[in-house]
Each structure stands twice: as structure tokens, then as C-alpha cells.
Amino acid sequence: MTIEARTPKLALGPVLYYWPKEKLLDFYEQIAASPVDIVYLGETICSKRRALNTEEWLALAERLSAAGKEVVLSTMALLEAESELKALHRWCENGRFTVEANDMGAVRLLSVRGASFVLGTGINVYNDRTLRFLAGLGAKRWVMPVELSAETLAAMQAERPAGVETEVFVYGRLPLAYSARCFTARHHDLPKDDCRFRCLDYPEGLTVSTREGQAFLALNGIQTQSAQTCNLLRELAELRQLKVDVLRVSPQAEGTEAVLDAFAACLRGERDPDQAARTLNATLPHGACDGYWQGQPGLRQVTETA
Amino acid sequence: MSILSTPSKPLELVCPAGNLPSLKTAVDHGADSVYIGFRNDTNARHFPGLNFDAKTASQGVQYAHAKGRRVFVALNTFPQPSGWERWQRAVDQAADLGVDAVIAADISVLDYARRRHPDLPLHLSVQGSATNYEAIRFYHEHFGIRRVVLPRVLSLPQVRHVLENSPVGLEVFGFGGLCIMVEGRCLLSSYVTGESPNMCGVCSPAKAVRWEETPRGLETRLGGLLIDRHAPGEPAGYPTLCKGRFTVADQTYYAIEEPTSLNTLELLPELQDMGIAAIKIEGRQRSPAYVTQVTKVWRAAIDACRRNAAAYAPKPEWLRELGKVSEGRQTTLGAYHRTWQ
Known part of the structure; x- marks a missing residue:
């Protein structure tokens, strides 16, 4: 006998790359018509990237909201300069949309305002006690750190505070690390302060391979991502059984709509997750991975792909 | 305050x-x-044969206190639900030992220590990733932290700005192995080996390392991935994931960071002038000989700088001594110097 679980909502994480304004707006026009329920918006990696200014982001948020999406504004993952804190204030005090905190400074600004907020992948919630503490300050949803396993999630869900939603990163290149150094500028032998916006040339980052040609990382400005694409579509039954409330897809330069369609169709029971996952995985330049979910090295693909 | 005062x-x-x-x-x-x-995964140097049991910890605290020095205990990893009791016991043990501070990163650990042992001073570990004063205020308001260890990502002017707005004193890294990523927010190690500093207290763990002599040279591997290949005679360092030579768009180079150590001896007058509380030396995994060497040099440098900051300059013999124990035999000012970023 299975326990009937509510159908998880589908979310689109913030675009982690630097895309030109036109591409970004085109992308979100398609998202407005996609089956996604929640859209996270904002530049979270580098404050020098200014595809949209604050007003334009907020206008985009209104546009998506009018299209029936729940919009959440995401904050920067690494805050160093005073100008970045000022921008953070504007985001946290927008008065209209929920904010996803990706740094404890953002958690402070949101909690002192009495706002409810989302804990992004940048906040280290590794246990139920930490989650309960932050729920007491206004956290209404948390995104599980990507290195945690299904087994740890099960323990977390058993002790989850009332009223807090759980979101899992189910598709995309994994956010693995942040640095003061810009690796894209470094690749071009340019100083960070004069980077000439080279990230614009790499809509999905720069692939890092070993000298044996094994791709394993992607450089995205100050962020390091996995080269492999995490795909947990096959784990849909387990995600439902664990009562996960929200499934996050992280945008890629190509094919994001197809990913959202596949997840939505599988959630409705119209497609078989195994088969849909195989179709998606066949398009990936460096393959899929699900190791973290299985409690193994993150880059592994553990579930059979026969 | 002038640099001369x-x-x-x-x-x-x-x-x-x-x-x-x-x-x-x-x-x-x-x-x-x-x-x-x-001696467990409650700290970020959970290496075989390293660290203190109840007896040696007690002896260590007695030894230091008898000479008027302080002992801090790092409990700076992130407990998962199944392991919580270990962190709880570790906090209790630190309090019972009468240590001078616990250095913690996870909210559950800070919260427990604050409520159960209100007199036990708390420092925010570098693993707590507090790079800005709003984050520091958060930990100060909720847990009464008395000091924060800054991640190695800020330039000197940024450090100064954080300090001017911070409710607590700052401890900064002065010397040792250099994390290129924001501490507490790097999962590279678990991506390749399954174990990370946050979850397990290790980075690029020794059990995942292989050294292989091949016709192409000495190859170092981590979790099976080729991290570096060294020509005959070329010094080979430990294959920390972020310090390997990789290929990006047909260029093979240290794509993330060179094998190098942080050394800020020359920044001492500025750090002293801005009112930094403490300088931290990295390297709990290193030998007593390393600790002796580095402590001697830094003691001499701090004293010389305090006597006369205007006349202070790192002595060549200090740099030579530190160079001998540096990773890759080279040093850098790291993020403190903007051009490194």
C-alpha cells in the first residue's frame, strides 16, 4: 500500500550564466508559457554582470507573475563589496516577491524584516536542528545542499518543522564552489577587474577536463559547476515518497523547455520517467550523474541507464 | 590611526x-x-592518526594554560541528522576541558553550545563562510560569537571595511595551505571522492589518492581522476583537487590554482594598523617541525612589527624558513592582493 503524496511543484532555478539581455528575455518568454510553477530570478554569481538592472528584473518578475508563476528573487551567493550589500538591501526590501537567501547576510536582512524566505543552495542546512532554527526566523522553504543523499533527506523529512517546504535540485549542472577568483577571466589571462565580460562567450561555462580528456567541471566566472548534468528524473517515485514539495531544474543554454516538459509529463503520469530520462541524457555533452543522491561521489551515474 | 602608532x-x-x-x-x-x-569527523582535519583524544586534549589544555596561553577547539563541520550526538558530545567535552573557545560553523552546533554552555566563548569558523558584516551580525546576534575567522576571499580594503562594520574581532589567515574557494562552500572533493570538508572533515582524502610511475611520468590520481602528471625530476605535490593541471579549451594549466601557500608576512603592518585581532596559521595536518618553524618566524615578525611598524620588513631568513615548509615551495598574498583574484 503506497501513501498518496501531493504532486511536487516544478521550479526553475536562477540562470547561473551570463547571457545577453535579449537571450535572457527570450528565454523567460518561453518559460512564461512552460509548465513550471515557480521561477527564481536574479543574478546570483557576479555583480559585474548586468544583463538586466533591478527595475528590469522586477518588471520581468511581474510579467512571469501575470503568467501565473510564483516568482522568487534570488540573492548573490558571494557578498563582498558594499555595493553588493546595497543591492542585497534593495532585493530584500522589494515588498512584493519572496526572496531566496544564498548567504547568511541575506538571511539576517530578511529575518529582521519579519519576511518569510527561501533558503537557497548556498545556505548550509545539513540537519533538522539547523532547519528548525532557521524556520523560526522565517524560512518557509529550503533547498537541500546538493551533496546530501536521499538517505539524509529521509532523516531530514522525518523531523521537518511544520509548514516548511523541501526543494531538491533535480536537474542541471551542480553548483559546487565559489571563489574570490574569476576562473573565466583567469583562463583569458585577464584581471578580474578588467574581465571584458568574457562569460558572455560561454553560455554554459567553460569545460574543465583532465589530461586524459575526462570532462568533470565547468567554470562559470567565480563559480565552479559540475560538467556532468545531475538528472534525478528516474528518482521521481522516491522523491514523491519522501514528500519533496518542489523539484528544481537549473537552466541550461539549450533544451530547458524540453526538460521542464519531461518532468511535467512524468509528474502527470503521462510519460515513463526511465524512458524520459534516457531521452534527456542522450543530449548531454558530458553525460548525467546521480551520485550524490545515491550517497556516492557526485560525478557518478549510479542508476542503470540500460 | 597612523601606521606609526x-x-x-x-x-x-x-x-x-x-x-x-x-x-x-x-x-x-x-x-x-x-x-x-x-579524533572524529567533528572537525575539518579528520585525518588518520591526527588530533586529540580525551587524555591528550586534557594534557594539552593544562600545558597551555600553565604557560598563560589559550586553547581553541575546532568543531567546524556540518553534522547530518544521524551523527548529531557526536557533535553534541564534542561541545560538552570542550566545555568540560575548560577550553578558551569553540570554533564552530553549523547553526545547530552554535545553538546547542550557546544554550547548554552559555559561558563557553564561540568563534565563527572560516567554514561558516561569513564574507560580509551582515553575515557576521547574524551570528553575533543569535549566538553571541566573539570572533569570526574570515574566508580567504577578501582583498585588504574589503577586510578593513568588514572590520569597521563588524560587531566582533576578526581573525585572518596569515600563512599555510591556501583554499581557493570560499570555505564551507566547496563541494569539489565530494564530487570526485564522496567526502567533503562540510560532511566528513576531509578534502581530497588520502584514501582516494593514487601515485603511479608511468612511462609518461609520475601520475597523481584522486578518485581515479588524473590530477597531475610530473616529468622526471619535477617536484610532485599532494593531489589536492583544485591544484591539479587540467585542460580548458585546449590549454593545459593550473586552471583553478597553483600548488602554493599563502604568506602574508609583508602585510603585517597593515593588518596590525587596521586592528585585526588575530593571525591564524593553517596546518593542523602538518608535523611538529612545521609548527615549530612557522611559529618561531611569526612570533618574531609580530614582535618586530609591534616594536616598530614603520621600520618593519620581512627578514630574508624568515622568508627562507617559511619557503622551506610551503606547498609547492612558493607563496602568494592570495586574495588580499586584488590582482590574484
Whole structure:
């Protein structure tokens, strides 16, 4: 006998790359018509990237909201300069949309305002006690750190505070690390302060391979991502059984709509997750991975792909 | 305050100790404080054969206190639900030992320590990733932290700005292995090996390392991935994931960071002038000989800088001594110097 679980909502994480304004707006026009329920918006990696200014982001948020999406504004993952804190204030005090905190400074600004907020992948919630503490300050949803396993999630869900939603990163290149150094500028032998916006040339980052040609990382400005694409579509039954409330897809330069369609169709029971996952995985330049979910090295693909 | 004036409070020298001999030599050679960890995954240097059990920890605290020095215990990993009791026990044990501070990162650990042992001073670990004063205020308001260890990502002007707005004193890294990523927010190690600093207290763990002599040279692997290949005679360092040579768009180079150590000896006058509370030396995993060498040099440097900051300059013999124990035999100012970023 299975326990009937509510159908998880589908979310689109913030675009982690630097895309030109036109591409970004085109992308979100398609998202407005996609089956996604929640859209996270904002530049979270580098404050020098200014595809949209604050007003334009907020206008985009209104546009998506009018299209029936729940919009959440995401904050920067690494805050160093005073100008970045000022921008953070504007985001946290927008008065209209929920904010996803990706740094404890953002958690402070949101909690002192009495706002409810989302804990992004940048906040280290590794246990139920930490989650309960932050729920007491206004956290209404948390995104599980990507290195945690299904087994740890099960323990977390058993002790989850009332009223807090759980979101899992189910598709995309994994956010693995942040640095003061810009690796894209470094690749071009340019100083960070004069980077000439080279990230614009790499809509999905720069692939890092070993000298044996094994791709394993992607450089995205100050962020390091996995080269492999995490795909947990096959784990849909387990995600439902664990009562996960929200499934996050992280945008890629190509094919994001197809990913959202596949997840939505599988959630409705119209497609078989195994088969849909195989179709998606066949398009990936460096393959899929699900190791973290299985409690193994993150880059592994553990579930059979026969 | 001018760079020529004498600061009211001397810079505190905080040295690493992976075992009792290291703790004793750090104290004997002028450490003001020594930081240690227990023998499990409650700290970020959970290496085989390293760290303190109940007996050596007690001996270490007695030794340091008898000479008027302080001992901090690092409990700076992130407990998962199944392991919580270990962190709880570790906090209790640190309090029972009478240590001078616990260095923690996870909210559950800070919260427990604050409620159960209100008199136990708390420092926010570098693993807590507080890079801005709003984050520091968060930890101060909720857990009464008395000091924060800054991640190695800020330039000197940024450090100064954080300090001017911080409710607590700052401890900064002065010397040792260099994390290129924001500490507490790097999962590279678990991506390749399954174990990370946050979850397991290890980075690029030794059990995942392989060294292989091949016709192409000495190859170092981590979790099966080729991290580096060294020509005959070329010095080969430990294959820390972020310090390998990789290929990006047909160029093969140290794509993330060179094997190098942080060394800020030349920044001492500025750090002293801005009112930094403490300088931290990295390296609990290193030998007592390393601890002796580095403690001696930094003690001499801090004293010389305090006597006369205007005339201070790192002595060539200091740099030589530190160079001998540096990773890759080269040093950098790291993020403190903007061009490195």
C-alpha cells in the first residue's frame, strides 16, 4: 500500500550564466508559457554582470507573475563589496516577491524584516536542528545542499518543522564552489577587474577536463559547476515518497523547455520517467550523474541507464 | 590611526596543533593560542592518526594554560541528522576541558553550545563562510560569537571595511595551505571522492589518492581522476583537487590554482594598523617541525612589527624558513592582493 503524496511543484532555478539581455528575455518568454510553477530570478554569481538592472528584473518578475508563476528573487551567493550589500538591501526590501537567501547576510536582512524566505543552495542546512532554527526566523522553504543523499533527506523529512517546504535540485549542472577568483577571466589571462565580460562567450561555462580528456567541471566566472548534468528524473517515485514539495531544474543554454516538459509529463503520469530520462541524457555533452543522491561521489551515474 | 602608532592590543598568534607534541612546541615557541580538534569527523582535519583524544586534549589544555596561553577547539563541520550526538558530545567535552573557545560553523552546533554552555566563548569558523558584516551580525546576534575567522576571499580594503562594520574581532589567515574557494562552500572533493570538508572533515582524502610511475611520468590520481602528471625530476605535490593541471579549451594549466601557500608576512603592518585581532596559521595536518618553524618566524615578525611598524620588513631568513615548509615551495598574498583574484 503506497501513501498518496501531493504532486511536487516544478521550479526553475536562477540562470547561473551570463547571457545577453535579449537571450535572457527570450528565454523567460518561453518559460512564461512552460509548465513550471515557480521561477527564481536574479543574478546570483557576479555583480559585474548586468544583463538586466533591478527595475528590469522586477518588471520581468511581474510579467512571469501575470503568467501565473510564483516568482522568487534570488540573492548573490558571494557578498563582498558594499555595493553588493546595497543591492542585497534593495532585493530584500522589494515588498512584493519572496526572496531566496544564498548567504547568511541575506538571511539576517530578511529575518529582521519579519519576511518569510527561501533558503537557497548556498545556505548550509545539513540537519533538522539547523532547519528548525532557521524556520523560526522565517524560512518557509529550503533547498537541500546538493551533496546530501536521499538517505539524509529521509532523516531530514522525518523531523521537518511544520509548514516548511523541501526543494531538491533535480536537474542541471551542480553548483559546487565559489571563489574570490574569476576562473573565466583567469583562463583569458585577464584581471578580474578588467574581465571584458568574457562569460558572455560561454553560455554554459567553460569545460574543465583532465589530461586524459575526462570532462568533470565547468567554470562559470567565480563559480565552479559540475560538467556532468545531475538528472534525478528516474528518482521521481522516491522523491514523491519522501514528500519533496518542489523539484528544481537549473537552466541550461539549450533544451530547458524540453526538460521542464519531461518532468511535467512524468509528474502527470503521462510519460515513463526511465524512458524520459534516457531521452534527456542522450543530449548531454558530458553525460548525467546521480551520485550524490545515491550517497556516492557526485560525478557518478549510479542508476542503470540500460 | 597612523601606521606609526603602537596599537593598543597586540595581534594574537593562533597556531595549529594536530597532536600534543605540536601543541607543546607551538606554546614553547610563542603561540598566543593553539587550535586543536578531536579524533572524529567533528572537525575539518579528520585525518588518520591526527588530533586529540580525551587524555591528550586534557594534557594539552593544562600545558597551555600553565604557560598563560589559550586553547581553541575546532568543531567546524556540518553534522547530518544521524551523527548529531557526536557533535553534541564534542561541545560538552570542550566545555568540560575548560577550553578558551569553540570554533564552530553549523547553526545547530552554535545553538546547542550557546544554550547548554552559555559561558563557553564561540568563534565563527572560516567554514561558516561569513564574507560580509551582515553575515557576521547574524551570528553575533543569535549566538553571541566573539570572533569570526574570515574566508580567504577578501582583498585588504574589503577586510578593513568588514572590520569597521563588524560587531566582533576578526581573525585572518596569515600563512599555510591556501583554499581557493570560499570555505564551507566547496563541494569539489565530494564530487570526485564522496567526502567533503562540510560532511566528513576531509578534502581530497588520502584514501582516494593514487601515485603511479608511468612511462609518461609520475601520475597523481584522486578518485581515479588524473590530477597531475610530473616529468622526471619535477617536484610532485599532494593531489589536492583544485591544484591539479587540467585542460580548458585546449590549454593545459593550473586552471583553478597553483600548488602554493599563502604568506602574508609583508602585510603585517597593515593588518596590525587596521586592528585585526588575530593571525591564524593553517596546518593542523602538518608535523611538529612545521609548527615549530612557522611559529618561531611569526612570533618574531609580530614582535618586530609591534616594536616598530614603520621600520618593519620581512627578514630574508624568515622568508627562507617559511619557503622551506610551503606547498609547492612558493607563496602568494592570495586574495588580499586584488590582482590574484
